[in-house]
Amino acid sequence: MRAWKSMLSAVVASASIGVALAGVLPDPVRQAELTHLVLHDCGSCHGMTLKGGLGGPLLPANLDHYSSEDVATFILDGIPGKPMPPWRGQLSTQDALWIAEQLKKGFAQ
């Protein structure tokens, strides 16, 4: 567990590549698609209520010590050595940042 945490910080430190501050928000249709994806597809590992499953919990308290950019980096690049896959290719940087921000606020159910 400790090893994993230090690895995570290493990932965050080295991999802010690609996550530039995005100006454009996904449009409402895309937001609805992303919400569905988070609850049902991310939810298949992290739980539909995001309280965790095989993957860790994604509630605001769990993400407090990461910035939205950090969280977006985990989403886009995955976490090496853990089952978390990279979603780049399926999600744009804007998509990932929007999801990260919603997660940090508490995802609207």
Next chain:
Amino acid sequence: MMKHLLGIVLLATSCIAAAAAERRGTGDLGIVVERAVGAVQIIDTTQRRVLSRVTGLGDLSHASAVFSRDGRHAFVFGRDGGLSKIDLLTGSLVKRIVQAGNSIGGAISDDGRLVAVSNYKPGGVRFFDSESLEPVADIPAAYGVDNELSKVVGLVDAPGRRFLFTLYDAGEIWMAHYPSGGVPKITKFAHVGELPYDALITGDGRHYVAGLFGEDGLAHIDLWADKPVVRRILDHYGRGEEKLPVYKMPHLEGWARAGDRMFLPAVGRHELLVIDATTFAEIGRVAVHGQPIFAIARPDGRQVWVNFAHPLNDTIQVIDTQNLEIIHEFTPGKAALHMEFTPRGENVWISVRDADRVDIYDTQTFERLETLPMDKPSGIFFTARANRIGL
């Protein structure tokens, strides 16, 4: 006077019984989980219709179920630690308890008396009396020097009131033997491999196999051996190639056995592995549409039906187990994630989550026979599971 009174009482009692439960068997019944609304639909596979709906079951994402040995009751395991006992005949919730904070599935003992639940939080396995749902034993999955609790996956029953389960974080497999009237005795198998994510037991109760997320290969135990040990099978099946990102973990339950062959999903590959069911050596591969989630044999073993991970989860392929060819491919709709065969395999029920539908197909003609509207349907479980080891 007394006789008259008795007559009235008898009449009244039988009326109550008739109202509560139609006089019928349960061999053609089952449940469909509606994951987002915490409900199950009780269905009839002969009439191909919904009989009733039971609500108030909590968070049913990733929910699964086992059945009492008389096929009358379903035990539903929810993500939120809920364990619900449902009467299929009366369409009612008999009892519901919340036994942990986060759980993943369960099993029932061969004699039908014990229901076991595997938990992520607190990591471990808890046992309940199947009649009353009263707790009877608790096995925390403590490992390592710090006695951390591991998430538990791949819980199955084995003959002789035994249960096997896998510790995801610890990389261990434990076997609990729970004699009637005694306390559970645990045998531990350590160092089985990196991140074992799910496991299965073969229908004869002989082989327990855990899939490894962190390595190419699987951990196998022959429970018929005098001294069972863990050995690696299909080592390096990925041959060092980079694996694709895995958007949904494959499931091993219901691993497809077809005659002397078994079919299983390769993690992070668009392939099914075909292995010899006695030696567990690889004998072939089938290139498929996407990363397989479930590969399930029709009960006669002649066909294997496969569905796929996001984003290719709208498609199902059917493989002929004799010539390994894909004989049929169709797209029921987005998130076709669960399939269940009727006991003899003439029909298959498929939940199409994002279309809010369950479709019923003929497995010979591949024709769609019926469509039932459901709310975000996921797992489908038929009572025939009551009579099968490990389901």
